Amino acid sequence: MTYEERIERLRRTKEAQTAQKLRDNKDYMNEDDYGSVPAPKDVTIEIEYNDPVHKTFYGAKAWAANFRRLLEKHPVYIDPDDALAGRWMYILQRLRPFESAVSKNNMEMAPIFDYDFLKPTQEKYGIIPGIGKMHHFAPDYAIGLALGWGGLQKKLDECRKQHPESAWLYDAEDEVMAGIRSWTRRTVERLKEMETAERDPERKENLHEMREVNENILDKAPQTFHEACQWIAWFNMLNRSYNRAGSGCQIDELLRPYYEKDLTQGRIDKEKAIFILCCLLLNDPTYYQVGGPAADGHDVTSEVSFMVLEAAHRMKTSANLTIPVHSRLDPKLLHRAVEILVDDRKANPRFSGCDNLVRGFMKNGYPIELARLRRATGCHWMSLPGLEYTLNDLIKINFACVMNAALDEYMEKDSPQRSTEALYELFLKHLEKAVHCVAEGIDFHFRYQYLNAPELMLNLLCHGPLEKGLDASQGGMEYYNICVDGAALATTADSFAAIEQRLDREKRFGWDTLYKTLKDNYSGREGAYIRSMMRASERFGAGASLGDRWAQRISRDFTRIVSEKHTPDGYLMIPGLFTWANTINMGRDTPATANGRLSGEPISHGANPDPGFRKDGALTALSNAVASVQPGRGNTAPLQLELDPSLASRDELVSIVEALIKSHFEKGGTLININVMDKDVLLDAYAHPEKHQDLIVRVTGFTAYFSVLGPDFRKMVIDRVIQAE
Numbered sequence: 049m050t051y052e053e054r055i056e057r058l059r060r061t062k063e064a065q066t067a068q069k070l071r072d073n074k075d076y077m078n079e080d081d082y083g084s085v086p087a088p089k090d091v092t093i094e095i096e097y098n099d100p101v102h103k104t105f106y107g108a109k110a111w112a113a114n115f116r117r118l119l120e121k122h123p124v125y126i127d128p129d130d131a132l133a134g135r136w137m138y139i140l141q142r143l144r145p146f147e148s149a150v151s152k153n154n155m156e157m158a159p160i161f162d163y164d165f166l167k168p169t170q171e172k173y174g175i176i177p178g179i180g181k182m183h184h185f186a187p188d189y190a191i192g193l194a195l196g197w198g199g200l201q202k203k204l205d206e207c208r209k210q211h212p213e214s215a216w217l218y219d220a221e222d223e224v225m226a227g228i229r230s231w232t233r234r235t236v237e238r239l240k241e242m243e244t245a246e247r248d249p250e251r252k253e254n255l256h257e258m259r260e261v262n263e264n265i266l267d268k269a270p271q272t273f274h275e276a277c278q279w280i281a282w283f284n285m286l287n288r289s290y291n292r293a294g295s296g297c298q299i300d301e302l303l304r305p306y307y308e309k310d311l312t313q314g315r316i317d318k319e320k321a322i323f324i325l326c327c328l329l330l331n332d333p334t335y336y337q338v339g340g341p342a343a344d345g346h347d348v349t350s351e352v353s354f355m356v357l358e359a360a361h362r363m364k365t366s367a368n369l370t371i372p373v374h375s376r377l378d379p380k381l382l383h384r385a386v387e388i389l390v391d392d393r394k395a396n397p398r399f400s401g402c403d404n405l406v407r408g409f410m411k412n413g414y415p416i417e418l419a420r421l422r423r424a425t426g427c428h429w430m431s432l433p434g435l436e437y438t439l440n441d442l443i444k445i446n447f448a449c450v451m452n453a454a455l456d457e458y459m460e461k462d463s464p465q466r467s468t469e470a471l472y473e474l475f476l477k478h479l480e481k482a483v484h485c486v487a488e489g490i491d492f493h494f495r496y497q498y499l500n501a502p503e504l505m506l507n508l509l510c511h512g513p514l515e516k517g518l519d520a521s522q523g524g525m526e527y528y529n530i531c532v533d534g535a536a537l538a539t540t541a542d543s544f545a546a547i548e549q550r551l552d553r554e555k556r557f558g559w560d561t562l563y564k565t566l567k568d569n570y571s572g573r574e575g576a577y578i579r580s581m582m583r584a585s586e587r588f589g590a591g592a593s594l595g596d597r598w599a600q601r602i603s604r605d606f607t608r609i610v611s612e613k614h615t616p617d618g619y620l621m622i623p624g625l626f627t628w629a630n631t632i633n634m635g636r637d638t639p640a641t642a643n644g645r646l647s648g649e650p651i652s653h654g655a656n657p658d659p660g661f662r663k664d665g666a667l668t669a670l671s672n673a674v675a676s677v678q679p680g681r682g683n684t685a686p687l688q689l690e691l692d693p694s695l696a697s698r699d700e701l702v703s704i705v706e707a708l709i710k711s712h713f714e715k716g717g718t719l720i721n722i723n724v725m726d727k728d729v730l731l732d733a734y735a736h737p738e739k740h741q742d743l744i745v746r747v748t749g750f751t752a753y754f755s756v757l758g759p760d761f762r763k764m765v766i767d768r769v770i771q772a773e
Contacts, residue, residue: 188434
């Protein structure tokens with residue numbers, strides 16, 4: 049059987065498993081496409097609660113005991129067509145009380161850790177606080193590849209001697225290691241059984257090779273390309289099983305020495321290496337960076353970089369590769385990446401504005417050599433692998449709720465002369481209160497998180513936690529730079545613009561009339577008229593409009609407020625603009641806004657203008673708008689693009705996209721997510737998702753099969769595509 053035939057079989061299996069997961073578990077909807085497979089219905093994972101009242105568990109001892117129990121009972125999965133053994137099926141984090149990944153209510157901090165004193169302010173300003181949240185920072189896979197599981201155990205034993213006071217942590221990590229050994233050893237035993245029973249010569253040889261690879265890395269560090277990929281796959285599966293973590297690494301540079309050594313010694317050829325990479329990407333769509341700068345600024349693009357792209361191209365399942373565009377990037381890598389994006393129509397890869405991110409991170413006081421080592425390893429975020437704890441993509445402030453609070457206060461006061469400027473002054477005061485509330489929440493998180501939910505998997509591949517005897521959330525990491533994202537930028541900017549245009553300048557109606565209309569959710573004939581007027585005002589993205597000026601002003605002031613102060617306990621906060629999949633659920637709790645948006649409707653997506661921001665929906669205007677509102681401190685404000693392939697011929701479209709990427713980053717942009725999809729196909733998938741099981745879209749920062757998105761999320765993607773024309 050050829051590699052192409054094996055890839056096709058693996059792809060069909062993946063699509064069937066995705067459909068089954070959706071049938072079995074509706075909570076699977078509206079998230080990244082993880083590499084999990086459906087769990088057997090006759091297997092039950094029993095969890096012990098140390099808080100039986102709330103049916104939850106907390107603390108290192110309970111987490112470790114439950115994780116070991118999960119791993120010791122975890123079913124073994126082996127596909128004889130695959131090059132890599134294993135798939136994961138459960139998330140321990142979600143065996144605690146859990147609502148959904150996009151719920152605004154935080155169910156992840158055990159009730160014993162009470163932060164009710166912050167909740168009224170959080171609710172007032174639509175804050176998603178991040179308290180109790182896990183992972184969202186990047187491990188350093190090089191640690192694990194250098195040591196292997198056996199070496200990591202020896203490191204644990206040595207560190208325990210240095211810090212006897214941290215026995216609680218090392219005891220928990222030992223439990224984790226025991227669980228890892230159970231799952232991996234049972235997989236090797238199953239491979240032996242399958243190899244013995246297999247009659248097909250090709251599959252028998254493949255099972256034999258998988259068995260040898262997995263036997264070799266049970267305790268020892270990986271020595272070959274195949275072993276390194278299998279070890280990475282194991283860590284990814286374990287990381288997902290613990291707490292859904294999916295941050296990746298500089299995959300091409302990490303694997304390059306193994307490939308070059310194997311190639312020189314005749315153990316591998318390019319085609320086999322690409323197939324193994326296909327299986328690694330299939331195993332889990334982890335966020336990997338391909339290409340980019342080394343600490344000294346030289347580009348790390350190599351033959352393996354192109355091989356990773358080729359593997360994604362051949363596999364054609366969901367993937368999350370990022371190409372960091374910088375001044376020394378090999379132009380052939382960028383060009384090939386755009387070709388794959390256009391040809392495959394799988395929303396992969398995406399592109400980061402590396403030079404702008406480096407310059408921005410340096411504004412926080414870091415040297416350029418360190419800034420260059422930050423990697424794109426998450427939905428919209430960068431991280432220093434194994435060095436930096438960030439809470440990336442977990443903390444959101446809803447600007448629209450902040451504006452609503454300011455407007456309520458403003459209208460309570462009698463004033464003969466009202467103005468948009470006066471309202472904005474109040475908006476900034478409330479924004480400062482919102483940021484202060486976030487800062488207090490960050491400090492609360494750091495005081496109690498290690499007692500609530502320690503990072504027992506990520507600790508193993510970070511520089512500091514084991515050496516210091518401190519959890520990553522407790523002070524074990526080298527750097528703490530906490531991401532704070534603003535949300536509803538376009539909603540809020542367009543609201544200020546509409547008020548200035550219709551009330552201050554044109555005096556179409558009065559403040560009291562507008563306020564009553566908002567509280568009535570634009571009801572009645574007058575409400576409909578006022579809504580149409582507000583919706584037709586000068587919007588963000590139109591170019592040199594009131595909306596553009598307000599968006600830039602809000603972003604600038606938000607950046608200043610977040611950046612100028614640390615939290616009370618001294619943690620640095622770094623601003624970004626991103627909503628992730630919270631666009632819909634944050635909107636549900638947001639009252640009607642002055643841009644004509646009705647109560648409960650979604651807020652605007654990330655840093656993008658709202659769909660329909662101008663009649664032509666010009667790509668250049670969209671790019672300019674997002675580039676103009678970048679916070680510029682090392683975190684991103686992504687540009688989301690929806691492109692119809694009928695826009696131009698294939699080669700012309702490749703040229704257009706490549707030019708647009710370069711132009712956006714020249715203007716200051718930081719990250720671009722692009723969907724290339726046929727509108728008619730998408731509309732048919734909207735009506736009949738079951739007919740398009742292979743349709744993949746980039747929803748926000750992540751890719752997902754369109755069929756596993758709920759109606760609201762499908763509509764969000766549809767609206768972006770239709771109104772982008």
